Amino acid sequence: MKGNETFYSIPWEDLPPTHYVDNRIFCDQKIFDIEQRTIFSKVWKFVCCESELAGTNDFRTTTVAGVPLLIVRGPDAKIRAMVNSCSHRGVKLVEEPAGNARKFECLFHRWTYDARGRCIDIPREEGYACVKIDKAQCGLKQVRCESTRGLVFVNLDDDAAPLEDYLAGCLSVFDDVFGQVELEVLHFHEQVLDTDWKHWQETNMELYHEYLHVLNRKTGMIDPAYFNRAWHAFENGHMAVDPLIIQYEKMQGGASREEHTLPGLKPNEFRILDIFPDVMLNCRASVLRIDTQIPLAAGKTLVQFRGLGVKGEPEQMRRQRIRDHAEFWGPFGRNLPEDALATERQKETMGKASKYSLMAREENRLTQDDFPVREFYRQWERLTGLRAASASMLPE
Ligand code: FES
Ligand SMILES: [Fe+2]
Missing domain, CATH: 3.90.380.10 (Naphthalene 1,2-dioxygenase Alpha Subunit; Chain A, domain 1)
Structure with a gap:
């Protein structure tokens, strides 16, 4: 045997390149990193169903392209997605996969956020007066979040086209069920x-x-x-x-x-x-x-x-x-x-x-x-x- 190719008699080199894939795309970490950056950080990613966030202050956590996210239905009934990382020094704010919470308090220095992701409490906030930072500037980073037919999607790319454009009408296949x-x-x-x-x-x-x-x-x-x-x-x-x-x-x-x-x-x-x-x-x-x-x-x-x-x-x-x-x-x-x-x-x-x-x-x-x-x-x-x-x- 000379190499991997000799395990096969399939004439790969004669096939159109559209008709086979190099298996390293399934196991090469460099490829994975490129996918995270160019696909999962750019497309609309389904994260959960609206029914999982049925009540006010219901939340779910997930990860998209390595970014931990917190998805919450706020008191105004709107579902928002935000980065699940404390604005202070980055501690992951919510560990549970799902739950209900009126506010989220970071365990490290007790900065606290409401269900919209606004920072509502910083212990001894006056210590930041020297650099002119107050809690109004310290909310969780918001991520684009849109729903359709009860399905919640997020997109890490602020410049991406709207969700419905991305879906290109494909959900019409299930419209008679969802409708x-x-x-x-x-x-x-x-x-x-x-x-x-x-x-x-x-x-x-x-x-x-x-x-x-x-x-x-x-x-x-x-x-x-x-x-x-x-x-x-x-x-x-x-x-x-x-x-x-x-x-x-x-x-x-x-x-x-x-x-x-x-x-x-x-x-x-x-x-x-x-x-x-x-x-x-x-x-x-x-x-x-x-x-x-x-x-x-x-x-x-x-x-x-x-x-x-x-x-x-x-x-x-x-x-x-x-x-x-x-x-x-x-x-x-x-x-x-x-x-x-x-x-x-x-x-x-x-x-x-x-x-x-x-x-x-x-x-x-x-x-x-x-x-x-x-x-x-x-x-x-x-x-x-x-x-x-x-x-x-x-x-x-
Ligand atoms: S890292 Fe969250 S309060 Fe300090
Ligand atoms: Fe199957």
Whole structure:
């Protein structure tokens, strides 16, 4: 053996560079740092649902491009995002993932902020008179924050175009669901995966991998219509695939989810929308699942999973919906653990035994075409200025 290339007989050099990627993009920390700077610091990033901040002074914390953020619904009902770092000497202000607080008091020197991020107390403030600083100047740094259809997004870039421009109409795919009833989060869990964030997003785009899932093979792929769904591209790298009716009754012990169908969907209907760079909305009849990611390092990502159901529904219905969700998409469900296993195993070989990854399927943009993954990398290249297929283009 001369090198990694000899593990393959695939003629990589003959392929169009759009049809494969250099696996170092999944494990090189320099690439990760560029992604944080040119993608996650620039795009609108989904952070939570409005229903998670239902009451006055409800808050959530998160991290975007390494910047800790505090998202709060203020007394004026407005949701704001601010940097979760004390203006005095930088201590992370709020440690809890979520909660309710009228004010936030820094543990170090007790500077205190209200739910809008205004600094409302500085102990012995007069000591700063010499440099003419008072608390009116010491609020938390505000970050752009916009909501649509109950989804809250932030953007670290003050010059970015508005959220709706960025989404380029892609959420219209779910408008009939969002428009019918109010949805709320009924499930949340998160998991650190030993895989790169792009690998997770790829599993939500390349449906060729559904051979992985017994569930998909039995309830979806038995239908010829499964293979004939078209992918639709929106500007800025967002992708949606045509719906499918899932035959739940075909799996062992399975039953139709018809009676729990979310308003706006057909019985047992299944839809997917991928929002660049890291979000997937996935409706499977009774529940809307939303994945989003906090990339931690090259080859390591925190994935957050939410399940949404109808707000205010009867308890019995809610229990069934939660059961439906957990059966497929809970941490021990039929679907998620399989994706986690596959993507972690994928990462184990990246840049070592495995030098390139194929994304070369062409099927007229139908279900198992790699078109959505190629579109993803087209946008990735546009923003990072890198070439996904060309290791020689990566910075030293
Ligand atoms: S760092 Fe927060 S009060 Fe000093
Ligand atoms: Fe999957």
